[in-house]
Amino acid sequence: MPRAMLEKAKTLEPLHPNKSTGLFGGKSSGILNWNDIAYPHWYKMYKRLVGNYWQADEVNMSSDVKQFPTLTEEERDAYLKIIGLLSTLDAPQTRTALLISLYATDPSVQSIMAVIAQQEAVHNESYSYVLSSVVSLDEQNKAFQLGRVDEVLLKRNENLTKQYNEFVEEPTVENILKTLVYTSLLEGMFFYSGFAFFYNLARQNKMVGTSTMISYINRDELEHGRFIGELFRATLAENPEYNTAEFTDWVYDHFRESVDLEIEWSNYVLAEVEGIDLEEMAGYIKYRANKMLRLMGLSEIYPQHVDNPMKWIRAYVDNFDGTKTDFFEQKSRQYTKTSDLNGFDDL
Template sequence: MDGRSYRTLSTVLSKVNILDPMNPNRSTALFGGKASGILNWNDLKYPHFYKHREQIRALFWRASEVDMTHDIKQFPNLTASEQTAFLKIIGLLATLDGPQTDMAARISQYSTDPSVKSVMATIADQESEHNHSYAYVLSSVTTLDKQIESFETGRTDEVLLERNSRIMEIYNEFAQNPTILNVLKAMVYTTLLEGLFFYSGFAFFYNLARDQKMVGTSTMISYINRDELQHGRFISELFRATLAEHPEYNTSEFTDWVYDQFRHSVEQETKWSHYILANIDGIDLLEMEGYIKYRANKMLRLLGLSEIYQDHTENPMKWIRAYVDNFDDTKTDFFEQKSRQYTKTSDLNGFDEL
């Protein structure tokens, strides 16, 4: 670097033409490159993106396939605290998942790699089904006015508004000013959203299921959880590959920015968990805080960075694994093997192992 801030180097991206046959079929870059728009899965700049596509597509499901019969009967018998948390957490999840459909589409619009467009199309479809599933759950267990109130939570709850303020800022900045830097930042927050922001909410539903309560909803959440894990893996891989193509952003300044976002996000997720889970039997808030930090460490490793919570490298809530079929911790695939080599990168040059 010559002393200039990475902010002064940000290349503005243009929406990519749908078909441009004068360009090669194999893209020259993920963003800001050239490609014809013709996708040949046997001739990719990043061949392992095909495996991500297959893993994501293998998780296809529909909300209407989940039996909510018992949940309909059980919801009125939940405690007042459980009902309130149930409705507010559904509101949170809808607030986060709804924009993800749009975010996947927007990243796709600016990517010059047709394989990225294809994977993002599948992610967008799944995010759309996630959002539909929240409406499906609520329509099964409560009245229309309560359903509408739950979906209003993201617009009216002060704690939730504060919690989501920074992700809203980063996403909207990318929408208004689509630069290489802003797409990198948006991918960092997409990784945070997919791998951290949902997890106190997921824990609430899994905790109910431990007591044989609202098992249909918990099943739905486990499907969403597995989708999000795969989305997070692909987005973090896309982030690392994009950064490798644009080493001018591989700076201590940007590394520090990423760490700051993780610390801030952990603080906000912890605050939210204390707010929403304080009166829920079966959830230890101190354990929940440790779990949030464990998730942050895990997502940092996927991005190619070092852990920042050295006392939280193991999952303190191992019972959760039963509700996602051990998907996160025990399945070994190409990506997980690859990510482990980044765990000891230095804080000041954390992306150089790309």
């Protein structure tokens, strides 16, 4: 495969057309007219992303502050480890979204990735926010160290880390496609054992503030995953030399390996948590992998897992295939804005 290095897109090139001639390596003036873009339906995606705007400190955490000490030791341990996991995914995702936008020669992609990067920054802030609500600074710092020291988590993140860093070192179309594959895995599968843990707590009326926050993050990630899938398909269509059996096998191999690592992680972090069936969780991870492959225009690799085995999760988050849940009508998880940090004035 050709490995020509891409140059960063120029900020303004007045001699080039406003409508880009290519997503990466194309020509564009840098001027964005949403009514004249190469992929017109992406404007609707942009609008949906912008419509999801929220801020971490608008979620009332006062009940979680009271409840956290009453959780079992296993629940508290999983809570901190999973926050540690999520923070190791969202922090680099902010930077990766911005890096992709630097090489995108379509200004609509630049704008959409800017919104995604901003939302990932909010997600990362929210993990600091929820931890500051329930544990000391020392414990917060320990949770955020997990991505650097926990052996299971390091193993789980190794391929993602390698691919993201290879894109930094070698900004080629091939590495953009591979980075989009891992971004799709991140947005659409890697988060989900963690999300399930918090939703399981909410099912028991525990830590409802945290689960509400997770719902907003989950809603954003669904939209991110949908766009990344489309960007992957469009980039592959514009660069058909990469649309080979060899590259498709690479995608499937990395999906399978990622699924195995995610199941290993979920068994490690959720083993002692009451209310989660680990076999069901493994099926859910495979179901999510199938879903992301479909969004990327590829075939499912787990034919026994085309249906969601954890249907109760639908009550907690928007989804593409079913009836959308209105967060604001869920009385047990109301979105309550607070004027003071973490709602401590309500204690």
